[in-house]
Amino acid sequence: MISGLDPTLLLWLNLVGVFVFGLSGGLAAVQARLDVFGVIVLSAVVAFTGGIVRDLLIGVPPETFRDWRYLAAAGAAGVVCFFAAPSIDRRQRGVQLFDAIGLGLFCVSGASKALDFGLGPVQAVLLGAITGIGGGMLRDVLLREVPTVLRQDLYAIPALVGGAVAVIAREAGSYSVWFPLLGAAVCFAVRMAGVHYKIEAPREPPRRRSSD
């Protein structure tokens, strides 16, 4: 059924994506002062959510639980977080950094897998973005924060742009491994630029303050 992107590339995009999203979940858990099991559980939840949502939306059984390599990557991320966290100074920075890498990898892998299963290009870009956004959204909900994707500017946009790079290349006939990697890099760069320069998207102006 899959006859698209180089399977080895797709596997690695997913594996590294699972690992870095696991790091972002684990660091957020350390920051929230969860115990070692809480860290590993949140790490795994964040690592797996994106891929599970992607596969459910495409309509295939989630591959995560079929393949021990994903399980190993997520577990390793949780363990690394718990033991390495005390030596990391700026944790919020770490969460954002790994989240941005994962966003880039997952938006590209999600979009590519969607194309492989016959979805249209617009749908593939959207599905890629959802794949990238899902893990971080659940991380924030479980820690009782309003999800970053709703609060922060330039979170959904880089995911859409990164997926679009990969999809446009495929639609143009290229199965090169470079365009997905380019898409992931563009997504990461735009996202980190937004974090760094605190780029703000337009917001409805405050007309009057409600007492609520």
Place this chain on the structure above:
Amino acid sequence: MISGLDPTLLLWLNLVGVFVFGLSGGLAAVQARLDVFGVIVLSAVVAFTGGIVRDLLIGVPPETFRDWRYLAAAGAAGVVCFFAAPSIDRRQRGVQLFDAIGLGLFCVSGASKALDFGLGPVQAVLLGAITGIGGGMLRDVLLREVPTVLRQDLYAIPALVGGAVAVIAREAGSYSVWFPLLGAAVCFAVRMAGVHYKIEAPREPPRRRSSD
């Protein structure tokens, strides 16, 4: 496989449902002072959740991402919300109003699709209610509120009644387009009556206040 309700009716029920749930999500996002992308993302999340949950529970791939018309309806709702919101005075009212319309449309379309795929009548009514409730529940969770369906009386009940009207008509052999529309209208009317008259369901009486 589908041999039930008029497909055109089902499409329109879903399209209008996606659009009005998108409006309810987008208005709630404007109210929470999210930026333009947050508004569009929440709009899309609320618009799509019900239908995705419905299709996953039935066991078919979610149709949302197969069909550009749903994507267009959800995107339009987000854009409309961001630009029209400043001119809307009573936003909470708007969220509730569009939510109630969406609840009516989705409980009927969910129940009808469940029947089409061979679920029993009780299951179909429940699945219709879940379809209607899902979007608003996720909207409230993402904005860190206890979901309306848990707090407010007469939220689940109208969804069950609306779905029941559609299911009973089908079980009685009618494939008329009027009964689903009647079900949606009954659901909407009961829900809005509950909002307007603040009808309260019995609650366990406070016996003593705990200090926690």
Place this chain on the structure above:
Amino acid sequence: MISGLDPTLLLWLNLVGVFVFGLSGGLAAVQARLDVFGVIVLSAVVAFTGGIVRDLLIGVPPETFRDWRYLAAAGAAGVVCFFAAPSIDRRQRGVQLFDAIGLGLFCVSGASKALDFGLGPVQAVLLGAITGIGGGMLRDVLLREVPTVLRQDLYAIPALVGGAVAVIAREAGSYSVWFPLLGAAVCFAVRMAGVHYKIEAPREPPRRRSSD
């Protein structure tokens, strides 16, 4: 396709699991002072989540909505909670107790069903744990609490141990009904021991207090 565990045992594990998770959700709703419909809705949500997640991850349509017995068990739990709650003194204890029973039953039934559908033993244990954890996690999120599985020690561990007992027995060739029951009992015992003795897992030591 299913050729594994005694189907009657699996049905009963699931039915009792659905009922006790329904009790835990309903009691938590009573505690949060939701009205009668809120109690029944939260009861049903908690009762069904685990099994739905399990079936989606395995890649089969969720069986919950195909079988009226699960619906009856969940509905009964909600009604029992609303009417019996005033006579229950220590509600938090009740939520934890029923949650622990459900955790034991679902981690075993989830792991067994995963084996039946051809997943590997490690995947089956993990899927069992997710089945057990899912319902309580959603209950906590909907009531705006950080999920127990993230906060409390010895929540994920008992679920993994219970599932492992069932899986190891199956891998050793035994289809006896006793090992799954043993797994559920071990999970319940470890979980309740953790609750009772407030066993604490290691936590990253506080190095300096941040002002945030």
